[in-house]
Amino acid sequence: MPDARPVILFAAKTERWEQYSGPLRTALKDAGLGYATLTTEAAPEDVDYVVYAPNSGLTDFTPFTRLKAVLNLWAGVEDVTGNPTLKAPLARMVDDCLTEGMVEWVTGHVLRHHLGMDLYLDGQDGVWRAGTAPPLARDRTVAMLGLGVLGAACATMLASLNFRVLGWSRSRKDLPGVETEHGAEGLDRVLSRAEIVVLLLPDTPATESTLNARTLSLLPRGAVIVNPGRGRLIDDDALLAALDEGQVGHATLDVFRTEPLPPEHPYWAHPKVTVTPHIASETRAVSASRVIVENIRRGEAGEPFLNLVDRDAGY
């Protein structure tokens, strides 16, 4: 048995180790892997698994000669997928709790814009604004760009609230209760009808600046943008111009090209922009540790890994 003892290298910043070491050890024990070595320092040639945060400093996987898998701590893998030294399988984080948090944030902010809440929150001025009831969700069109695990879950929840949901993805996907389109022309058709646009696309060269001057001009005037996906999906200058012109009515943004968003960035002071500090998809340590350990258990049992990244597609 000592020879089979897997070595798991935790490669992430120190504060993550404080957050994850306990939950990971508990999850290993629960999975019958209490004998595994979980460490932040190991000789590369001894390491079987890397639990990985791309900002950890580890970028050269060449000396990791017996590596069975790299298990990403986050859903986003754009900073590792292009790494040519990584030959081992790469798994992204797919955590039900992460999906739940995203569904809650997206549903909440879509309903906020649908109901026109800001009008009342800003207008506690003694004026009874009768007759301002919004249309029903059944008469409101929401576009979901991206139908992966997160996008599909959010689209399904919005459909169950009776929103008319248009879903778009690069390649064709079907989703019950959602009218789906795909490809470049499908995107134009979806945007031309969308009153609220939610961005949950992966961050790849092909999705960079999906919302730009041309695509923003296709929207019905006054449409709202909600971005809990990735900052690079939006051309920021084009969005600011569209907000100033009134083409876009509001933008609620949780992710940015630079995070934290610098204090001098025009998004902060713009009256039609709401900034939230990358909270829509906060990974929770307990549930994420269970997901990581399930893949280690599979590796040790010779079963196929879950949530593998398609390195060619980049996600």
Place this chain on the structure above:
Amino acid sequence: MPDARPVILFAAKTERWEQYSGPLRTALKDAGLGYATLTTEAAPEDVDYVVYAPNSGLTDFTPFTRLKAVLNLWAGVEDVTGNPTLKAPLARMVDDCLTEGMVEWVTGHVLRHHLGMDLYLDGQDGVWRAGTAPPLARDRTVAMLGLGVLGAACATMLASLNFRVLGWSRSRKDLPGVETEHGAEGLDRVLSRAEIVVLLLPDTPATESTLNARTLSLLPRGAVIVNPGRGRLIDDDALLAALDEGQVGHATLDVFRTEPLPPEHPYWAHPKVTVTPHIASETRAVSASRVIVENIRRGEAGEPFLNLVDRDAGY
């Protein structure tokens, strides 16, 4: 056939007639009742049905000797249920669209409080408030007081978003996915656990000031009140005191003892109160007309009426 031609008196304010006459005639025609007389003036002894708004001025039903039913335009019947001159069956408005609008408003404002949205909406100040992600809905307890058509629909939607939903009603009711309690002791138990309390109780003598100084003190400190039900469910002075003390963290109120809420009312200026102008359950004329006409069709066909009010219980 002329003898069987039903006479329908529309008893509501003039602006309602402008809103409803077209949709009601369309719905009558669609139901094969295009031959019925729909009017705002008729001899009481000729009237078969009254489409009724309690603020119409009609309060003495004694001369309406052949009345088959009174069909209320709204869900609330508190201003007519105690009328001793009304002997005919009384039906309340139960409109799917009204339910949908209520579910949207309640879900939106519960998510707003759950996600702590106001922190970000008020704080667009360049400060990146990292680490402020809320707990998941699965770790948030919401109490739904009232499990009628509206309360049950809202509770079910909140449960599908993974909230821990506690439901309370006067008499015992079961609802899938919801932990239910009933009776006076059940109310105390529910309130002692509720982080967010939604009021959708009927307005009866028994429910007046359900939230008062004693019951508000049972809540976990900082709990949030959401009231789309009726203004009389809350003792306003007790709520204001609880807000000032910090016992209640926020109140989002759509209904009031006096509407419109007078400009000088302390709710308007209170930093922990959000006022919305009775928009959570706006009746939509097209769908409401179909509901009313379905009851007329049933009356003419000798079938039982839908949505009858229990006059003794008061709802």
